[in-house]
Amino acid sequence: MLRVTRTFLGIAVQTAKYLGSPHTVVPYSTVNESLTDPLVVPYQPSPPTLGMEISDTYDAITDTDSLRLQLMVIGNQGHRLIAGPPATTTEVPHKGTDAGLYGLIPFVAKPVTNDLTALQRTKYRLRKTMMIDSILYAVYYGRVIDISGITPTTQ
Numbered sequence: 001m002l003r004v005t006r007t008f009l010g011i012a013v014q015t016a017k018y019l020g021s022p023h024t025v026v027p028y029s030t031v032n033e034s035l036t037d038p039l040v041v042p043y044q045p046s047p048p049t050l051g052m053e054i055s056d057t058y059d060a061i062t063d064t065d066s067l068r069l070q071l072m073v074i075g076n077q078g079h080r081l082i083a084g085p086p087a088t089t090t091e092v093p094h095k096g097t098d099a100g101l102y103g104l105i106p107f108v109a110k111p112v113t114n115d116l117t118a119l120q121r122t123k124y125r126l127r128k129t130m131m132i133d134s135i136l137y138a139v140y141y142g143r144v145i146d147i148s149g150i151t152p153t154t155q
Contacts (some may be wrong), residue, residue, distance in 0.1 A: 002120040005094040029086060031073055035052045035128045035141065043130040046151040051129035051136045071125055071142040075101030116140070
């Protein structure tokens with residue numbers, strides 16, 4: 001069974017796109033913001049920007065003009081185990097007010113000293129650094145997806 005929970009944040013983006021109006025991003029509603037939360041991403045280095053690359057300041061007016069599906073992120077903790085013979089799983093449903101995954105999982109984690117090449121990095125986004133056992137890692141939570149050949153259909 002496919003479960004999709006529409007959220008008020010998704011509806012707001014969709015409505016703004018339909019109307020051709022700018023979309024104001026609600027604070028604490030994006031994946032990149034959640035990456036700064038040590039409860040979401042453990043092993044944050046000190047300072048948290050250690051090994052990070054500083055990008056231009058986000059501008060909600062111009063940056064949401066090209067808002068479209070570009071990345072895939074993956075996570076876990078969306079199911080729970082029900083013990084007993086036989087053991088089964090059940091979904092942990094999202095609420096309409098949820099803003100992200102239950103547990104983010106990175107696609108790639110490499111020591112910063114052996115980070116992805118520039119060509120490899122074109123396939124990934126949402127880079128974060130983590131300090132694990134005194135080694136600084138570059139971790140990528142977003143994978144670029146090519147949707148150029150996708151045509152929406154109805155059945």
